[in-house]
Amino acid sequence: MNSIGTLLRLTTFGESHGVAMGGVLDGLPAGTRIDMEAVQRMIDRRRTGVDPLTSQRRETDIPEILSGITADGIALGTPIGFIFRNSDARSKDYGDLADHYRPNHADYTYDKKYGIRDYRGGGRASARETVNWVMGGALVAEWLKTSGISVEARLTQAGTAGYADPFRSMREDPEESVFEIEPAIENAMRDEVDAARRDRDSVGGRVSCVIRGVPAGVGNPVFDKLQARLAAAMMSLNAAKGFEYGLGAGSATNRGSDILDFFNEDFSPQPFATNFAGGILGGISTGMSVYFNVWFKPTPTISRPLPMPDKNGTLRDVKVEGRHDPCVAMRAPVIVEALAWLTIGDMLLTSGVGI
Amino acid sequence: MNSIGTLLRLTTFGESHGVAMGGVLDGLPAGTRIDMEAVQRMIDRRRTGVDPLTSQRRETDIPEILSGITADGIALGTPIGFIFRNSDARSKDYGDLADHYRPNHADYTYDKKYGIRDYRGGGRASARETVNWVMGGALVAEWLKTSGISVEARLTQAGTAGYADPFRSMREDPEESVFEIEPAIENAMRDEVDAARRDRDSVGGRVSCVIRGVPAGVGNPVFDKLQARLAAAMMSLNAAKGFEYGLGAGSATNRGSDILDFFNEDFSPQPFATNFAGGILGGISTGMSVYFNVWFKPTPTISRPLPMPDKNGTLRDVKVEGRHDPCVAMRAPVIVEALAWLTIGDMLLTSGVGI
């Protein structure tokens, strides 16, 4: 249950303040040339401690490759084992939480399910786990780097600030679509996060992602549709509360006649004139860009004393001292990208679509 | 790829205008007493032709059970095979579509992927497939009917009409929550659909669903979370464009401090005072109600001549004569319920949670 993918499968392990995080990527095609510097750059994008607005925990976050890749960076086709040592775990910060449950964290449910939990830093439920996902996604990105497929995710809303329609250009001009970047909006988003931080509070947000260059034919109806697999991957992110692709929830208020993607004559220069559909029809990629949004709740950890129960339900005010992000969505884009790479990579293989 | 579930698995088959739809439900616990009348009632809720606003196609939709259930309705623990004959398939209606692709349908992608397709009535991509899902879900509902678990889904938005916050009571009064039903809003939704039908157009919508009575502990982190499995199931619905649970996309604009679900003293009368989380934390059910929304696009088939390409990309105006729903979301609640039953049933087993 800690695995994602069918033919290209990532299996992960690790508690936040345990010995190490790690994983096994099985099924990466043999012969893939891995540029470890590019992998590291993707991992670094996720790193905490870089931006003053995100958590101040500093891990070196340099993976140790244990198998599956030759000394000169060629994938053997055998499973790639890797680990990240947890070097900077200040477990003492969490002492008060050993026997109390934080609201809206997984403390309570892990204890109900397993009867035991590693309370240090959230244990298995910590966002630290996502370093494994970024590692897996970065390796898949290396495989597909010459395939014409690209993945790009951005924070497009933080609290009440953000882009009204981040994908407008992808629908109106699918061929030349870009994320629009408005400095004023970017600043407004940062201001919201900063204000929340100063208030010892947190805000939610939205990450928007586009996968360009997906060939037509990826996805397997009826229970292995591309959108179903993307949704499952994205909803694996702890703080994710919603997923929508193409026109998404906005579809509800539209008339059908307003959002038909008409075909271009001769399917040229691309099959469809618009891309309201979000690049998927009937669960199968159309050859147009695939785009989707992921919605995030505010970080439930806030730096204020909160009433928390012990195992017996006796409430007591506890203040969480650890370091936390005021807006988890800020660090999420590279994780969303990684999950998108993992999903697309696996589905290329299960769909039998060559690249 | 036409299977859903791990230990309780539904595998389906069937083209809309082929010989029959059907499926195999594997893993339903032996000894389950199946009330076939209750199963039929659930199937009938999905049936077309009942409501003048939904498609006029009439199928008897009575399943033939081929195996796995004794003559007196006891599940054997062996796979349950069932079929629905396609008795009322007016294939001639679709003659014009044999060599043209409808916009925003799966015609183009099926042809790109498979090189061949059954164009009659949408073939495998038709919503007729969902009769199999309802059958599977109804059987799971029979298994769980005395478990205290219940599933209820409703149309809560059609076009621009609908409920602003269908889950308010589930958050404010989780113990006594009900769907609020306002006749004025119900009428407004019907009016939107009727208007679309009269305009030979269609509208989108939203279905809201609550699963009550889920025991704590259901869901398997980190890649088999309850919300990930629900999302994947719901995104299997062809017209579904978005999924959100708990506060959903609305989370983004909240401050963390506003949406914490505080614990009740002594976990009584229930563990949490509110249920913003939607009954899931860390991928595991909390014991509170699980609730979520599914967003639907408007039916892409509208009864007007539309430019459609043949295989070579030559466009021609074609009018689709078949019978279609102006708002697919209207028929979706029972299908959403069925998928919820299938998901919960399987996850109870994989989570090792007794009921």
Next chain:
Amino acid sequence: MNSIGTLLRLTTFGESHGVAMGGVLDGLPAGTRIDMEAVQRMIDRRRTGVDPLTSQRRETDIPEILSGITADGIALGTPIGFIFRNSDARSKDYGDLADHYRPNHADYTYDKKYGIRDYRGGGRASARETVNWVMGGALVAEWLKTSGISVEARLTQAGTAGYADPFRSMREDPEESVFEIEPAIENAMRDEVDAARRDRDSVGGRVSCVIRGVPAGVGNPVFDKLQARLAAAMMSLNAAKGFEYGLGAGSATNRGSDILDFFNEDFSPQPFATNFAGGILGGISTGMSVYFNVWFKPTPTISRPLPMPDKNGTLRDVKVEGRHDPCVAMRAPVIVEALAWLTIGDMLLTSGVGI
């Protein structure tokens, strides 16, 4: 748990004396031209009632195709649903067995596991189930009929009569290997079966199978090896008690130096000079013929009164009146072939080996 295969997956259902046997073959490549007469010929090879030495039950055994194949026999790439009606089920024959367990049958274990069973004709545990497997295998054979891959299985031992080394030619002359057929041995095998039948007894046997033309590279170490998948498939046959490939159990008494398969210079005319390995090294096909044996126990049903317990363990002499094969291995070759086709077909896809 009633499914076999990953990308090419057969899911089956049916009790021996229920309404119908049936299955869903998912993943057969679109565009496969199915010669239904060839499929029927394979099904007919399995049929009972043809040979006086095998069971006298006569089913028409003509599948009804419900989906996935066009009227002119082209696979759509969608799941192929099929059923076989159980037309000739003389359930009254089994009346005495409703509340008694036959020795060495699955009666006792099904009741222990499920608390209920369909006792008529063995229910789900009946060899009748294998008609579904032959159907699935025959469809895969159609897909691969022009691939150069062929599968051939033969009865090579019945009781004490049989071939000492049915695969000698495949090792000594791998390129031109054939099953040797000695009329005297064939007659001796038939005589053993006939003698057992006359004695109202049964005998065991061995089926030998060769898969020719498997390209190199099929099989996925370390837990999805070709031999592991073949073994699992063959051990699904109820009466199968042993599986061995290549030199098999005979390997134990050999010195390593005696059974090395030396390479041919320039890998020509084929990579290896001999094929003691059985066409698999490290779990991956070598490009040489794959061959294996399956060992079968005698049919446990014999036409004599036997002491059988009821649910409470009270023994009583019961005579089974049904029709049964004195040597199940006699009917097994076509089933072994079908399982081999299903396994090879799936592993070609999961191994990414084109054909």
Next chain:
Amino acid sequence: MNSIGTLLRLTTFGESHGVAMGGVLDGLPAGTRIDMEAVQRMIDRRRTGVDPLTSQRRETDIPEILSGITADGIALGTPIGFIFRNSDARSKDYGDLADHYRPNHADYTYDKKYGIRDYRGGGRASARETVNWVMGGALVAEWLKTSGISVEARLTQAGTAGYADPFRSMREDPEESVFEIEPAIENAMRDEVDAARRDRDSVGGRVSCVIRGVPAGVGNPVFDKLQARLAAAMMSLNAAKGFEYGLGAGSATNRGSDILDFFNEDFSPQPFATNFAGGILGGISTGMSVYFNVWFKPTPTISRPLPMPDKNGTLRDVKVEGRHDPCVAMRAPVIVEALAWLTIGDMLLTSGVGI
């Protein structure tokens, strides 16, 4: 494809002379108390270098636990990551093999499949991989140590020496069965191995295994039968060439009437008077001991110059200098036990059989 199990799943990685071997055991029930000394003892039983007749390679073979177990040895229910550093890899020994294929090794097939291979010590195809399996199996053994289930495997044939019928007592006196141990036979087996070693040759063998205490009801017909899963697990062992359970291949020559396991009156003191069936009927455990044999080929590596081809097929005499076992079966019992533990543990969970 480097994973075994459904709900209790071991995923492994590692090349023989790479950085480390390792794995992830997912699904071990939370709360399991792990006695790491017992785990280490099982690992040590597999260790090379202990017995002068087995390979002289010495690894410390002490696992590093990275996650999933608390400091005081309690399983968290989260995945258990572990690694074994490859400390004593004398890679220079294998220099000659970088561009030549050894007969009956996986060199050729890995190169055909992947286009690249780690030739050092057999890379991924090395028996060193089995240290991961023993680790996984030892953890499962810890879980089940108070369940009444036990697993015992022994070498019962080496070359031509061995026990004629190692399981006689399990059939004749199922309640009190033991492996008979005859010093003369034990010595004869050792003499065969020693003789082969002195001749710079190797011999095959057989390992016999019994699983006692398996409750009735384990196994899922029809494609997830207990014997099918055991066979697949055992055939994952590189040198394994055959699997048989119960009477096995010996069944073939028996009359049905000779090997019926009659029931005991009142199912007492155990359900069956004999256990020819090997503890499984219809794919489901009967509650009697499960026993099976695994047949092994001689180690293909022998310390003599052998003609080996390079990639182009040009043959040259090469002598392999590495350290190797003259009889791989000698080290196999603990590995067979580990695979049996992994299989039984997973099937208890998927079968829903409490222990």
